[in-house]
Amino acid sequence: MSPDLVxxxxxxxxxxxxxxxxxxxxxxxxxxxxxxxxxxAQVQGNFPMLSRATVYNTLNLFVEKGLLRQLVLAEGRxxxxxxxxxxxxxxxxxxxxxxxxxWDSLRVGDVRGLKGYEVREYMVxxxxxKLGGSRxxxxxxxxxxxx
Amino acid sequence: MSPDLVxxxxxxxxxxxxxxxxxxxxxxxxxxxxxxxxxxAQVQGNFPMLSRATVYNTLNLFVEKGLLRQLVLAEGRxxxxxxxxxxxxxxxxxxxxxxxxxWDSLRVGDVRGLKGYEVREYMVxxxxxKLGGSRxxxxxxxxxxxx
DNA sequence: TCGATTTCTGGATTAAGTCTAAACTCGAAA
DNA sequence: TTTCGAGTTTAGACTTAATCCAGAAATCGA
Numbered sequence: 001m002s003p004d005l006v007x008x009x010x011x012x013x014x015x016x017x018x019x020x021x022x023x024x025x026x027x028x029x030x031x032x033x034x035x036x037x038x039x040x041a042q043v044q045g046n047f048p049m050l051s052r053a054t055v056y057n058t059l060n061l062f063v064e065k066g067l068l069r070q071l072v073l074a075e076g077r078x079x080x081x082x083x084x085x086x087x088x089x090x091x092x093x094x095x096x097x098x099x100x101x102x103w104d105s106l107r108v109g110d111v112r113g114l115k116g117y118e119v120r121e122y123m124v125x126x127x128x129x130k131l132g133g134s135r136x137x138x139x140x141x142x143x144x145x146x147x
Numbered sequence: 148m149s150p151d152l153v154x155x156x157x158x159x160x161x162x163x164x165x166x167x168x169x170x171x172x173x174x175x176x177x178x179x180x181x182x183x184x185x186x187x188a189q190v191q192g193n194f195p196m197l198s199r200a201t202v203y204n205t206l207n208l209f210v211e212k213g214l215l216r217q218l219v220l221a222e223g224r225x226x227x228x229x230x231x232x233x234x235x236x237x238x239x240x241x242x243x244x245x246x247x248x249x250w251d252s253l254r255v256g257d258v259r260g261l262k263g264y265e266v267r268e269y270m271v272x273x274x275x276x277k278l279g280g281s282r283x284x285x286x287x288x289x290x291x292x293x294x
Numbered sequence: 295t296c297g298a299t300t301t302c303t304g305g306a307t308t309a310a311g312t313c314t315a316a317a318c319t320c321g322a323a324a
Numbered sequence: 325t326t327t328c329g330a331g332t333t334t335a336g337a338c339t340t341a342a343t344c345c346a347g348a349a350a351t352c353g354a
Contacts, residue, residue: 017301017350037341051303056342072222077341090264101264107256108271114252117237120275124255128267164319164332184310198334203311224310300351307344318333324326 012065022047023058028067033079033098073125074098088124101126159212169194170205175214180226180245220272221245235271248273 005024009016022043027034034042040055059080062068069081073089074096081100088101101124111122152171156163169190174181181189187202206227209215216228220236221243228247235248248271258269 015300015351019302035341049303053304053343053345054302057302070222072219075217075219075225078222090261090266093267101261105261106258109254111253111271111273114248114273116278117248117273118276118278119237119273120240122271122273124258124269125272126258126261126264126266126269129265131263131265162331166333182310196334198336200312200314200335201333204333296354298352300349302349303347305345308342310341311339313338314336316334319331321328321330323328 008067012062012067014061014065014067019047019050019054020058020061022050023055024062024067027059027062027080028082030082031100033071033081035077035079039080071098086121086123088126090126090128090130092130093127094129099130155214159209159214161208161212161214166194166197166201167205167208169197170202171209171214174206174209174227175229177229178247180218180228182224182226186227218245233268233270235273237273237275237277239277240274241276246277 005021005028006016008028009020009024014020023039026042027039032038036056036059039059040050040052043055044050059068063070063080066084067082069084071079071081071089073079074091079098083100086103088103088106090099090101091097092099106124108122108124111119152168152175153163155175156167156171161167170186173189174186179185183203183206186206187197187199190202191197206215210217210227213231214229216231218226218228218236220226221238226245230247233250235250235253237246237248238244239246253271255269255271258266
């Protein structure tokens, strides 16, 4: 567990605690866009006495304090994304897996100029098939659980 | 109830029935992006013996037959959109209400050219505030229920 | 150490969605 | 007509994600 996780929580105005650090250690570093239940399952591996309520409380706290983004994109589940900077999302038709797509790889026309709307944030959501078994774009990911 | 709803269902390979027509009459013509429960509530107004299971069956059937699109964009709910052509979506921060944004009002760079992905469909999802109480873009809408 | 505050837990609760088995509808065949 | 069967509908049970709650445990400041 990285030592500056403590700093990161404190900076965000969150009291560090063993449970919160365990949750943070997983969810703030993964690429897997886990759901709350996946976070619970993962973290309980090292931390078996962790309760479901604590996971939900902690995730909601992280979202509120700006450490996580909550996404609702895939069927039947709310997932969490620790990458706060702008990026797009690709959802694999077969696996349902969500991947990040770098902001710069797509250019979107004048969104802020849309009349009648004050756009705070936006993203392109793509669905389709991932080509080639091997990783093409990007970062190495933690293993992903299907549900 | 428009008479060609019957035709529309038949064309899609769906046996018309009183219940299905009642659901179609609401969900295929509304602008409100209703959730399944909102459809149930609305249609039960004219059709009190309609059961929850029938609504879910019918909506899933419509999605399967291509009359509806199922969207997962807003917190805690799956909603249905009868507009099948490509368009973008705007989600109001305050009300959570989803609005359609015409495809042509935004230009998105070379999505299909993204290497490593075969993109089947895509859309821009925007979040923010709607300006001015009055309608600015578009079609007149049925009244929307907050939940 | 003591008392106050915060955090954590298991279990109950709610709500969306699915499943199931029985009942109903209706046209076609006898 | 009656019977048959395929398809449709229903109420209610069930499943799962998510939240709520009240007591227990841990933490903190003095």
